Amino acid sequence: MKWPDQRGWLAIASVFMLAGAFTALLFVRIPDENRDLVIALASGIIGANAKDVYGFFFGSSKGTSEANERTDAVLAATTEDKK
Numbered sequence: 001m002k003w004p005d006q007r008g009w010l011a012i013a014s015v016f017m018l019a020g021a022f023t024a025l026l027f028v029r030i031p032d033e034n035r036d037l038v039i040a041l042a043s044g045i046i047g048a049n050a051k052d053v054y055g056f057f058f059g060s061s062k063g064t065s066e067a068n069e070r071t072d073a074v075l076a077a078t079t080e081d082k083k
Contacts, residue, residue, distance in 0.1 A: 011053040018050045 021042040030038050056065075 007056075011057060014046075014049050014053045018046050021046050 025039065025042060
């Protein structure tokens with residue numbers, strides 16, 4: 001049994017967390033003394049997480065990951081041929 005791609009699920013969860021945080025900022029009344037902290041946390045930490053997810057799936061890390069998988073497949077096939 002093959003498990004689904006866990007990184008993909010984490011990426012989807014990250015996007016939903018970002019959307020949920022910004023939606024909460026629209027509808028939840030935040031005390032004035034905490035407003036800057038909450039906005040910094042929502043846009044900084046969760047936004048950076050979303051940036052990393054997009055950077056991996058659409059940036060050079062995804063290409064590197066695919067190249068590593070192809071290399072592993074070639075090495076595995078070469079090892080099996082020698083046996």
